[in-house]
Amino acid sequence: MTTQKHSQPAHRSQPPQPARSNPALTRAFELLGGPWNGPIIAALAWGPADFAHVRERVPGISDDTLADRLQDLTTVGLITWITRPGPPPHGEYTLTAHGNAFLIPLAALTVWAQDHLPARGSPASGEPLVGQAPLPHDGGAADVVALLPPS
Incomplete structure (x- = not known):
């Protein structure tokens, strides 16, 4: 039985790196892979919104999932919760500079x-x-x- 040698292409000087070798890209796709994260950020691109308005802008999302995703996006610094004065005082979610970027x-x-x-x-x-x-x-x-x- 004859075995055939497989050679590396001449243009490849290093072995291929595993997909997780790029930490920044891995972090980006972990964020993008979070259910509803992209649509929530897109919804807040139109301006600050309270919980009910974010839910209206992202049809099909459950209240529990929305609350979880808003917390996650706040934790990573893409959105923030701001308190608005007035009768009654209320709060809104808004994109941070990182979220706008x-x-x-x-x-x-x-x-x-x-x-x-x-x-x-x-x-x-x-x-x-x-x-x-x-x-x-x-x-x-x-x-x-x-x-x-x-x-």
Whole structure:
């Protein structure tokens, strides 16, 4: 029996690194992988909101899940709770500077998903057709900015 040697391509000087070798990328995807985190951040991009308004902006999320995600996003410093005076005093969630900085990659990810991932209910997804038409765009920087709320 003859065994065949497999050689490394000439352009590869080091062995491939495991996927977790990039700590920053790992942290980013751990955040993105948290259920509802992206939609909550996008909902707060439109401005501060109390719990009920965040829930309205993120349809389908349960109160318990929303409370957990808001706490998680507060802990990592993407959102903050601010107290508003007035009768009655109340509080709102708002994006921090770090949360606002996350809007650009979030918008870019939205454009990528529209171009490369089948929508739920699309013929390519194998689910019944119940979705909306995607936003028209050409993939340029102006499209990313268009996905962000007005300032």
